Amino acid sequence: MFWLCMVLVALSAWTTAAQADTLERDALLESLRDGGLVIYWRHAITDRSQRDRDFSDMTRCELQRNLSEAGRAQARAMGEALIALGVPLGEVISSPFCRNIDTAELAFGRYRIEEDLFNWPPAPPGRKPQLISALREMLATPPPDPDTNTVLVGHNLNIRQAADVRLEEGDMGIFQPLGDDGFRHLGNLTDRDLETLLRQR
Numbered sequence: 001m002f003w004l005c006m007v008l009v010a011l012s013a014w015t016t017a018a019q020a021d022t023l024e025r026d027a028l029l030e031s032l033r034d035g036g037l038v039i040y041w042r043h044a045i046t047d048r049s050q051r052d053r054d055f056s057d058m059t060r061c062e063l064q065r066n067l068s069e070a071g072r073a074q075a076r077a078m079g080e081a082l083i084a085l086g087v088p089l090g091e092v093i094s095s096p097f098c099r100n101i102d103t104a105e106l107a108f109g110r111y112r113i114e115e116d117l118f119n120w121p122p123a124p125p126g127r128k129p130q131l132i133s134a135l136r137e138m139l140a141t142p143p144p145d146p147d148t149n150t151v152l153v154g155h156n157l158n159i160r161q162a163a164d165v166r167l168e169e170g171d172m173g174i175f176q177p178l179g180d181d182g183f184r185h186l187g188n189l190t191d192r193d194l195e196t197l198l199r200q201r
Contacts, residue, residue: 040172100153
């Protein structure tokens with residue numbers, strides 16, 4: 001119970017906008033084109049016949065749940081769509097899990113690993129509050145280059161705990177970083193949203 005109490009304390013220490021205060025798809029795209037936002041991207045579609053079995057060596061992808069072929073195609077397509085839509089991308093920061101690294105690599109061809117994006121459920125209880133606190137800080141931190149957007153390739157339960165936002169595999173949550181005032185959730189984009197935006201060009 002101690003770690004749960006710590007999570008609740010961490011959550012109460014930050015300010016976020018109400019979930020309903022979100023932008024429509026077209027407005028989200030325009031905001032992204034202006035830069036200065038944080039894109040939290042849940043890894044692409046995975047092979048649910050696989051499961052995470054061992055975290056002692058995160059380079060051993062055969063011991064983790066990985067992207068399916070559909071997920072690999074989804075990651076490529078969504079990365080290409082963001083670029084085609086004129087979304088300026090800065091840092092790409094990934095969880096150490098193979099499914100996240102592969103999502104970032106397939107989409108953008110670059111990334112750096114951030115241990116604080118480690119998947120929340122299998123993390124040791126004593127580490128869970130720190131993961132949530134670190135993620136909330138990442139969401140509140142403006143990109144180093146204000147004309148770009150930071151991409152965080154993470155997991156579902158992390159963002160649910162940190163921001164009360166639910167994402168399906170491959171979905172993107174768009175956040176406005178507010179520094180000491182926390183962050184604002186602007187809305188979500190799916191692969192279908194990006195396809196629609198591409199058709200509207």
